[in-house]
Amino acid sequence: MANTVKLNIDGIDVSIDAGKTVLDAAKKLNIHIPTLCYHEDLCVAGNCRVCVVEQEGVKNLVASCAMPAQDGMVIHTNTHKVRNARRHVVELLLSEHNADCTKCYKNTRCELQDLAGEMVINEHMFLDLVPDKNYTIDMLSPAIIKDDSKCIRCQRCVRTCQELQHVSALGVAYKGEHMKISTFFEHSMYDVVCTNCGQCVIRCPTGALIEKNYLDDVWDAIYDEDKHVVVQTAPATRIALGEDLGMEAGSIVTGKMAAALRRLGFDSVLDTDFTADLTIMEEGTELLTRLKRALVDKDPTVKLPMTTSCSPGWIKFIEHMYPEYLENVSTCKSPQQMFGALAKTYYAQKKGIDPSKIVSVSIMPCTAKKFEANRPEMRDSGFQDVDMGLTTRELAVMIKQAGINFKELPDEKFDNLMGESSGAGVIFGATGGVMEAALRTVYEIVTGREVPFENLKITPVRGMEGVKEAAVKIENVLPAWSFLEGVELKTVVAHGLTNADKVMQAVKNGTADWHFIEIMACPGGCLGGGGQPIPTTPEIRKKRAEAIYREDEGMAIRKSHENPEIQQIYKEFLGEPLSDKSHWLLHTHYNARKRV
Amino acid sequence: MPEIKELVKGLADKHGRNRESLLPILQGIVTEERFISDVAMAEVAKELDMSAALVYGTATFYSFLDTEPRGKYVIRLCKTITCDMKGKKQILKTIEDLLKIKVGETSKDKNFTLLETNCLGWCHKGPAMLINDQVFTELDEDKVTEIIDDYIRNI
Numbered sequence: 100m101a102n103t104v105k106l107n108i109d110g111i112d113v114s115i116d117a118g119k120t121v122l123d124a125a126k127k128l129n130i131h132i133p134t135l136c137y138h139e140d141l142c143v144a145g146n147c148r149v150c151v152v153e154q155e156g157v158k159n160l161v162a163s164c165a166m167p168a169q170d171g172m173v174i175h176t177n178t179h180k181v182r183n184a185r186r187h188v189v190e191l192l193l194s195e196h197n198a199d200c201t202k203c204y205k206n207t208r209c210e211l212q213d214l215a216g217e218m219v220i221n222e223h224m225f226l227d228l229v230p231d232k233n234y235t236i237d238m239l240s241p242a243i244i245k246d247d248s249k250c251i252r253c254q255r256c257v258r259t260c261q262e263l264q265h266v267s268a269l270g271v272a273y274k275g276e277h278m279k280i281s282t283f284f285e286h287s288m289y290d291v292v293c294t295n296c297g298q299c300v301i302r303c304p305t306g307a308l309i310e311k312n313y314l315d316d317v318w319d320a321i322y323d324e325d326k327h328v329v330v331q332t333a334p335a336t337r338i339a340l341g342e343d344l345g346m347e348a349g350s351i352v353t354g355k356m357a358a359a360l361r362r363l364g365f366d367s368v369l370d371t372d373f374t375a376d377l378t379i380m381e382e383g384t385e386l387l388t389r390l391k392r393a394l395v396d397k398d399p400t401v402k403l404p405m406t407t408s409c410s411p412g413w414i415k416f417i418e419h420m421y422p423e424y425l426e427n428v429s430t431c432k433s434p435q436q437m438f439g440a441l442a443k444t445y446y447a448q449k450k451g452i453d454p455s456k457i458v459s460v461s462i463m464p465c466t467a468k469k470f471e472a473n474r475p476e477m478r479d480s481g482f483q484d485v486d487m488g489l490t491t492r493e494l495a496v497m498i499k500q501a502g503i504n505f506k507e508l509p510d511e512k513f514d515n516l517m518g519e520s521s522g523a524g525v526i527f528g529a530t531g532g533v534m535e536a537a538l539r540t541v542y543e544i545v546t547g548r549e550v551p552f553e554n555l556k557i558t559p560v561r562g563m564e565g566v567k568e569a570a571v572k573i574e575n576v577l578p579a580w581s582f583l584e585g586v587e588l589k590t591v592v593a594h595g596l597t598n599a600d601k602v603m604q605a606v607k608n609g610t611a612d613w614h615f616i617e618i619m620a621c622p623g624g625c626l627g628g629g630g631q632p633i634p635t636t637p638e639i640r641k642k643r644a645e646a647i648y649r650e651d652e653g654m655a656i657r658k659s660h661e662n663p664e665i666q667q668i669y670k671e672f673l674g675e676p677l678s679d680k681s682h683w684l685l686h687t688h689y690n691a692r693k694r695v
Numbered sequence: 696m697p698e699i700k701e702l703v704k705g706l707a708d709k710h711g712r713n714r715e716s717l718l719p720i721l722q723g724i725v726t727e728e729r730f731i732s733d734v735a736m737a738e739v740a741k742e743l744d745m746s747a748a749l750v751y752g753t754a755t756f757y758s759f760l761d762t763e764p765r766g767k768y769v770i771r772l773c774k775t776i777t778c779d780m781k782g783k784k785q786i787l788k789t790i791e792d793l794l795k796i797k798v799g800e801t802s803k804d805k806n807f808t809l810l811e812t813n814c815l816g817w818c819h820k821g822p823a824m825l826i827n828d829q830v831f832t833e834l835d836e837d838k839v840t841e842i843i844d845d846y847i848r849n850i
Binding site: 261266267268269270271272273274281282283284291292693694695 | 745751
């Protein structure tokens with residue numbers, strides 16, 4: 100039991116665990132102290148000073164986010180001195196901030212704007228320094244825009260990139276008035292080690308780091324009578340979209356989302372969960388093939404452990420950081436790209452539509468998906484497989500633009516052909532989900548029996564622990580898989596690239612004996628993705644995860660190989676997993692990149 | 696750039712490959728090369744297994760870790776108030792006339808770079824300047840001309 104300390108805030112006594120801050124204690128009392136540089140997921144920086152409070156007996160104001168709560172402290176959060184100081188802090192930030200809010204993508208969704216609003220800052224007390232600053236804006240990346248004129252140098256992005264993602268594409272350069280958030284030699288985000296994960300985007304309190312939006316392109320396609328616009332929605336969008344449309348975190352809005360997409364004018368409303376199931380068929384078979392080559396054929400060239408390839412942030416990470424392990428990555432494309440390749444081949448053929456007239460749009464919890472869609476490797480259909488990748492947030496904007504009352508929409512279903520999915524496809528959106536989905540199918544292929552976990556819930560791979568290991572003993576196998584009899588299939592799951600790095604270090608040092616590794620670039624998996632509604636906190640991610648597993652349990656089909664549309668596509672188009680056609684459309688390879 | 700690679704490796708062998716080794720390594724590069732290029736920074740990042748953006752951040756934070764090519768002799772004239780009041784402007788003009796370069800520039804022969812610097816701590820003996828690591832104080836036009844001439848002769 101931790102020691103507790105007693106303090107008094109605004110005349111109210113409060114006890115809190117030692118080691119917690121004054122800010123934590125105030126939160127416990129439901130006293131709101133404004134913050135900017137503070138973020139629950141990150142280490143304390145204490146650089147913005149917006150959270151200052153007055154402590155009796157101390158001359159200077161103290162930053163409540165950084166000040167440990169101590170016995171006997173008497174704190175005031177709303178004195179004249181405090182309010183003046185906070186106001187000056189915000190005004191000084193505004194004097195260097197391009198506050199042309201009506202032209203800003205973050206308009207009405209900006210923490211700095213909210214603060215200025217709360218403080219009712221009508222006139223600027225300080226000189227506007229923006230015209231004298233040589234601010235630059237970097238729009239080269241297809242995923243992330245970095246606009247220094249909006250930056251308040253709180254360094255949330257820097258801490259995110261370093262602490263959560265082990266990338267540090269962004270750092271602090273220069274000093275004093277010249278200090279700025281910079282990449283290596285101020286290169287474009289497109290040309291550096293950035294994984295496009297967007298974790299900085301969901302933590303930036305202003306419009307300094309935003310996703311590149313493709314709203315107008317999508318509207319244009321919808322309005323173009325000549326185009327057939329298909330849309331796919333990723334697993335994690337359906338448990339988060341509601342947050343941007345006035346609903347609680349953890350609301351499941353699958354049916355409303357399908358209804359909204361139809362009302363927006365998409366010609367066909369389909370589901371990435373379908374290709375998530377397809378990924379399991381291909382990736383599961385690939386894993387079994389690699390195991391056979393290693394165990395039966397004793398082939399020394401086969402690469403194990405095999406890692407997943409669904410997360411484009413992870414793919415770019417390994418290309419930069421561990422290029423020598425690229426052959427360990429599954430050759431499967433991500434579900435988004437499998438969908439894209441099939442939309443302009445299989446779907447086009449079945450529906451009798453000229454693929455050149457198809458515009459393929461994806462709704463993703465992700466900013467890296469925008470980069471992935473633009474990869475030169477992703478044109479196997481003969482066209483760009485996915486034309487535009489939108490974030491969950493962009494979809495929410497479109498729904499608002501169209502004047503749709505989202506909360507009151509009826510639940511509708513996805514269209515058929517590539518709209519059916521299983522619970523296994525849904526859980527792709529949570530960390531551990533791909534592993535769980537794969538085990539449900541692989542175990543059954545090999546033994547003919549369901550995976551030995553109650554109600555198919557493979558709990559060791561669930562939850563928010565950074566690195567989760569699970570071993571499944573394979574026994575009483577079917578004759579074709581006799582080489583796997585008695586084998587203990589060892590797996591590991593990591594989310595957040597800092598945890599991915601730990602796993603890869605273990606692989607590199609030879610201290611690990613895993614067969615299969617699942618890695619998701621974002622904390623919590625896709626449900627905590629860089630394209631999800633803002634804000635993100637551990638609490639919100641937990642609620643989203645609970646919603647995903649609830650959705651899985653509510654599905655009639657829980658295993659990828661039992662999805663009837665999956666069985667149909669293999670029968671009518673692909674043949675079997677890892678067939679020539681599969682290799683042509685559903686698999687790819689990646690290239691080493693420099694780590695700068 | 697095999698020389699840079701060798702240089703960085705040698706410095707890392709000498710100072711270690713931890714985060715705290717970064718500054719002495721960067722200083723070592725400046726001593727040898729007179730500035731730290733992007734190639735050198737990328738090499739340091741690789742050798743220390745750290746982010747190149749963080750190496751860049753460290754290098755740009757410190758004024759004496761030059762990130763642009765510099766001459767053999769880097770002249771840093773104190774620009775702060777005491778030296779300014781004691782006639783720094785005239786000293787600057789004299790150096791500019793002698794070397795035919797402005798503040799921030801490097802001579803065509805790559806022998807001299809002229810920069811201004813913040814306080815060198817020689818206020819009581821201003822105007823003051825540094826040429827590489829050597830301090831010169833109580834400068835006047837004649838004295839600075841003599842010093843610069845001396846350097847030119849000994850190149």
